[in-house]
Amino acid sequence: MISSSAATRPGDGRATRWTGQRERRRREFVAAALRAIAETGPQVSTAQIADEAGIARPQLYKHFDDATDLQRAITEEAALLVTTALRPLWEREGSAMQLITVAVDAHIGWLAENGNLYRYLSMQSHSGRDAVADVRTVIARQLTQLFEHYLTLFEMDTRVAETVAFGIVGLVDSCTAQWLETRHRVPRAELAALLTRWVWRLLDDTLRTGGVELDPHITLPPPPPRPALRPA
Structure with a gap:
């Protein structure tokens, strides 16, 4: 007869299989939650998430500790989607104006297509942390690395890179x-043009202060590839 302790000992693999199955099911439920948020809105209920997943509501809590655990998992996945969507922007080649234009348009485009998800992120706070602020921080850190690369190339002081990056991300995102x-007040194209111009002026002022006058339309050397950052 096999004892209960033997049945769950580390070597028999059943605990590992259960952990793997639980994680797979968690991912499936989070994906269902993202679909429900997109369709229903940021005030989505647990019952609506369960309906989207095709299960009874109590089954969710076999895979999540409680509602807060479920919300945290949704927030982390949504934040990862934002940062993954914007990641290619940090490895592009082009002029300063082209890079700014593409980045601004990508940010506006993501929010326009995922408005309910962004609103959901804005509503979430776990252990005193702001989900949107976490996403802004990851994007700003990616941008900081990009600015440090070009400031080094221009033989400028790189200490300003972080401040400029966080300022730009805050401006564009807010x-x-x-x-x-x-959005009915200002067309999307007009917003993009305004933000592109403001970002360039901020960068231009930073460069001129360091003694560099950069033509915004000349092609810059591409930055080196870097590992992707993600919300902590």
């Missing part, structure tokens, strides 16, 4: 988030 709620 303006776009506000536009998301009142």
